[in-house]
Amino acid sequence: xxxxxxxxxxxxxxxxxxxxxxxxxxxxxxxxxxxxxxxxxxxxxxxxxxxxxxxxxxxxxxxxxxxxxxxxxxxxxxxxxxxxxxxxxxxxxxxxxxxxxxxxxxxxxx
Numbered sequence: 001x002x003x004x005x006x007x008x009x010x011x012x013x014x015x016x017x018x019x020x021x022x023x024x025x026x027x028x029x030x031x032x033x034x035x036x037x038x039x040x041x042x043x044x045x046x047x048x049x050x051x052x053x054x055x056x057x058x059x060x061x062x063x064x065x066x067x068x069x070x071x072x073x074x075x076x077x078x079x080x081x082x083x084x085x086x087x088x089x090x091x092x093x094x095x096x097x098x099x100x101x102x103x104x105x106x107x108x109x110x
Contacts, residue, residue, distance in 0.1 A: 018097035019090075027090050039087055043079030050075045 019027060030038055054067060054075070 016093060016096055018100050019093050024094065024097050027094050031091070031094070035087055039080060039083035042083035042086055043076055046079030046082050047072065047076045050078075 018024075033041075051067075051072060054071065058067065
């Protein structure tokens with residue numbers, strides 16, 4: 001049954017834009033590292049950024065948030081989810097972009 005906007009499924013990939021050439025080249029190079037390495041790198045950045053924010057909250061707010069190894073593990077777990085989501089989204093957009101490029105003109109950048 002169609003929704004109000006006329007699409008059958010709101011989350012379908014049919015409305016997703018292909019990657020820009022610059023983003024396509026970046027993702028093509030990044031994905032060569034492997035799925036789990038990219039996810040762990042994104043998770044580490046996420047954990048570090050949120051740890052800094054969490055630490056700054058201790059100085060800004062009167063009620064100091066408790067910071068522990070459990071907090072870091074929780075942030076890293078959230079980072080894994082963010083990294084996995086980013087991988088899936090980038091890979092989906094990459095494949096859509098590949099589908100729009102004529103096969104005889106496509107070359108892998110190395």
